[in-house]
Amino acid sequence: MKIKDIIEIAVIAFGIYQILKWVRGTRAWMLFKGIIVLFAVSAIAMVFEMNTIMWIFANTINVGIIALLIVFQPELRKALEQLGQKNFLSTLVAFDEQKDKKEKLAQEYIEEIVQACALMSKVKTGALIVLEKDVKLYEFEKTGLPVDAIVTRQILCNIFEHNTPLHDGAVIIRGNRIVAATCYLPLSENMTLSKELGTRHRAAVGISEVSDCVVVTVSEESGKMSVAMGGNLVRGVDLEYLKGKLLEIYADTPDATKFKIWKGRMKNVR
Numbered sequence: 001m002k003i004k005d006i007i008e009i010a011v012i013a014f015g016i017y018q019i020l021k022w023v024r025g026t027r028a029w030m031l032f033k034g035i036i037v038l039f040a041v042s043a044i045a046m047v048f049e050m051n052t053i054m055w056i057f058a059n060t061i062n063v064g065i066i067a068l069l070i071v072f073q074p075e076l077r078k079a080l081e082q083l084g085q086k087n088f089l090s091t092l093v094a095f096d097e098q099k100d101k102k103e104k105l106a107q108e109y110i111e112e113i114v115q116a117c118a119l120m121s122k123v124k125t126g127a128l129i130v131l132e133k134d135v136k137l138y139e140f141e142k143t144g145l146p147v148d149a150i151v152t153r154q155i156l157c158n159i160f161e162h163n164t165p166l167h168d169g170a171v172i173i174r175g176n177r178i179v180a181a182t183c184y185l186p187l188s189e190n191m192t193l194s195k196e197l198g199t200r201h202r203a204a205v206g207i208s209e210v211s212d213c214v215v216v217t218v219s220e221e222s223g224k225m226s227v228a229m230g231g232n233l234v235r236g237v238d239l240e241y242l243k244g245k246l247l248e249i250y251a252d253t254p255d256a257t258k259f260k261i262w263k264g265r266m267k268n269v270r
């Protein structure tokens with residue numbers, strides 16, 4: 001083993017790490033998990049010498065790779081564009097402590113979102129609020145106008161106020177900040193959705209199908225609140241349900257886990 005080989009291994013490991021990090025931040029993450037399952041199935045087929053399954057895999061892999069390149073063309077283009085950017089190195093190695101510090105959806109912000117929905121529901125103001133989780137929604141954020149404001153009930157109500165410039169489309173929330181408003185979301189093509197539902201609710205289901213986000217809607221027609229997650233829509237939820245669902249997002253974040261560990265330690269000390 002020469003120095004050159006060690007450098008080569010380090011470069012490849014770093015490259016794979018960066019690719020995995022990038023995949024986690026895009027909707028390719030779900031697909032990546034699917035591919036891992038397919039590879040697991042092919043490995044099992046190989047161990048048990050299931051020739052037909054192995055033949056199907058061998059003959060579809062080339063087509064599959066081309067299909068992947070076509071489906072993820074926007075993400076690949078974005079990744080290549082980032083490679084060409086000047087600040088690429090600084091994003092690879094997080095020198096800046098702030099950069100590494102992920103913003104988390106703290107309980108107080110959840111309360112703001114819930115209260116905003118309550119107020120809008122009362123006066124039947126239509127709203128579409130997307131809470132981003134692990135899969136980053138940059139491509140949808142770009143379709144709207146940047147806001148970059150701390151989540152407060154007043155700002156949310158103001159954004160969705162009828163006949164104001166920002167009321168149309170969706171708001172995207174990342175951590176404790178509203179990053180964009182008037183965003184255009186993909187409409188779900190789910191045929192089983194109720195025919196009563198219009199495009200606001202279809203858009204909520206649509207974005208939840210392609211990412212792990214949680215979407216809250218307030219109907220302009222009925223004032224009812226709904227929550228979309230993983231392609232499912234729960235209609236007519238109450239404030240308690242809404243708060244519970246949003247708190248689940250908070251519970252998933254590392255900050256909350258740290259808090260739980262800390263609480264556990266405190267219990268042990270006592």
Ligand SMILES: Nc1ncnc2c1ncn2[C@@H]1O[C@H](COP(=O)(O)OP(=O)(O)OP(=O)(O)O)[C@@H](O)[C@H]1O
Nearest residue numbers: 126168169170184185198199200201203219220221
């Ligand atoms: N693809 C989309 N992305 C983001 N927002 C959208 C999209 N399509 C529609 N909307 C929002 O939904 C509004 C139209 O809602 P529409 O009445 O069609 O839906 P709905 O599901 O019946 O909702 P409501 O119960 O509030 O009437 C638009 O004015 C716009 O703000």
